[in-house]
Amino acid sequence: MVFDWLRARRRRRLLASRPIPDGFFETVAGGIAVLRDLEPGLRRRLYDAATLFLHEKRFEGCGGLQLSDELRCAIALQACLLVLGLPAGVDAFAGVRTVLVYPEGFTARRRDEDEFGIVTEGHEELLGEAWDEGQVVLNAHDVIEGGAVRDGFNLVLHEFAHQLDMASGEDDGVPPLPAGRDRQVFAQVLETAAARLAAAEERGEETAVDAYAAESPAEAFAVFTEAFFELPDLLAQEFPEVYAHLAAFYRQPAADTRCGG
Ligand SMILES: [Zn+2]
Incomplete structure (x- = not known):
């Protein structure tokens, strides 16, 4: 104390x-x-x-x-x-x-x-x-x-x-969430989005966010975090659910905290 x-x-x-x-x-x-x-x-x-x-x-x-x-x-x-x-x-x-x-x-x-x-x-x-x-x-x-x-x-x-x-105790891709936020839902949303990136990469398509996110849940959280702060509009558009979960965790809607977009 x-x-x-x-x-x-x-x-x-x-x-x-x-x-x-x-x-x-x-x-x-x-x-x-x-x-x-x-x-x-x-x-x-x-x-x-x-x-x-x-x-x-x-x-x-x-x-x-x-x-x-x-x-x-x-x-x-x-x-x-x-x-x-x-x-x-x-x-x-x-x-x-x-x-x-x-x-x-x-x-x-x-x-x-x-x-x-x-x-x-x-x-x-x-x-x-x-x-x-x-x-x-x-x-x-x-x-x-x-x-x-x-x-x-x-x-x-x-x-x-x-x-x-x-x-939060381990590198499982889920940080300590605010009360009332479900860890499983958070993990699921990021995992689904990462799988979509991996599938797009497999088809030889250019991905909006680095497909390295599919490497593990921990990498998904780290890679989507990069996108959340660097390319918030793109993330919000391509992966609105991921954007919403990250905005709730970081408590800063990244796109709106900037002046002039
Ligand atoms: Zn990493």
């Missing part, structure tokens, strides 16, 4: 002493597509959540990477976008202690074969590691590339969605 009180006091002081620097959302956050048209009220909340995140989580550059403040900031802002509407706020990431950032390639989403025929498949392995030790593993290349364009691919949103999923 006393620790909660001390933490709350420390946080209040930290936030009170931090106005948003001039031009912050145009420069530092400007390179991140999902943050570009956030309305002012949400900017303030996001800035505060990211400030706490940066103070309370350990960041570590790996594989020779020198972590810049900009990169740290880009990670914190995108991660915190996920929790803006959650009652726990940034504490929804209580299980995350350390964010490890490699230069590139360590978190390949799927099996990649390079020109020498070497296959890398980092994501699954590293996900397991993250679960055990409260670590999130990212690579700088995809943090920057994935954040720059609203195309449905966003490594930070994807990896931190896995963390929210795990907060």
Whole structure:
């Protein structure tokens, strides 16, 4: 109890002493597509959540990477976008202690074969590691590339969605839902949508959302989360049920929280 009180006091002081620097959302956050048209009220909340995140989580550059403040900031802002509407706020990431950032390639989403025929498949392995030790593993290349364009691919949103999923006890694709929401229905809706993507891919069709969602229930939640924040209109149109369930969980109708569409 006393620790909660001390933490709350420390946080209040930290936030009170931090106005948003001039031009912050145009420069530092400007390179991140999902943050570009956030309305002012949400900017303030996001800035505060990211400030706490940066103070309370350990960041570590790996594989020779020198972590810049900009990169740290880009990670914190995108991660915190996920929790803006959650009652726990940034504490929804209580299980995350350390964010490890490699230069590139360590978190390949799927099996990649390079020109020498070497296959890398980092994501699954590293996900397991993250679960055990409260670590999130990212690579700088995809943090920057994935954040720059609203195309449905966003490594930070994807990896931190896995963390929210795990907060319910296991990575079963269902995060801790608000009271009254049925976990089975949530799982079923995402599974059905992911199966539709897999079937479309099988037929050689271009899919609206990455068919990697069909890999497992955990991947479905992470991939549909990326789409929810990056391409909300498309998701709402193609998979209205998935959109509705994610909007109820994240408590932010992603399309409506932006100014100017
Ligand atoms: Zn994943």
